[in-house]
Amino acid sequence: MSADIHASAGGQVQPRRHLVFSLALLGALAVTGTVRAQADRGLQHLNDYPTEARAEYVFACMATNGQSSDVLRRCSCSVDIIATIISYERYVEAETVLSLQLVGGERMSLFRTAASAKKLVSDLRRAQAEADIRCF
Numbered sequence: 001m002s003a004d005i006h007a008s009a010g011g012q013v014q015p016r017r018h019l020v021f022s023l024a025l026l027g028a029l030a031v032t033g034t035v036r037a038q039a040d041r042g043l044q045h046l047n048d049y050p051t052e053a054r055a056e057y058v059f060a061c062m063a064t065n066g067q068s069s070d071v072l073r074r075c076s077c078s079v080d081i082i083a084t085i086i087s088y089e090r091y092v093e094a095e096t097v098l099s100l101q102l103v104g105g106e107r108m109s110l111f112r113t114a115a116s117a118k119k120l121v122s123d124l125r126r127a128q129a130e131a132d133i134r135c136f
Helices: 016-046 051-065 069-085 088-101 107-113 115-135
Strands: none
Touching (some): 051 069, 069 088, 088 107, 107 115
């Protein structure tokens, strides 16, 4: 008998067993592909921070917290955690708002009082707090 045709105890030929196995295997591969695609999208979000931005963050963090290898590891961890919480685009927007809030004057008060600006800064602060808890 061929490999894809099996005889039952009663002598009937059952080609279905091979088909069922093949369909189950294809289903498992499809699920694996879907999970991998979702993971790749998640990794893409993690990797949307350019290396230069990550390095700037780590340098500023180390300037604040010390110049040791332990602090380097903790600061690197911190930027990685922030990258999992907010996109790079939102990070840049929040950093821009924060820097504009430091500028005096009537025109810049918009960046201190607007709800959207407050939300951006609040989201960044929450991400930084989470990073501090997990890394420091």
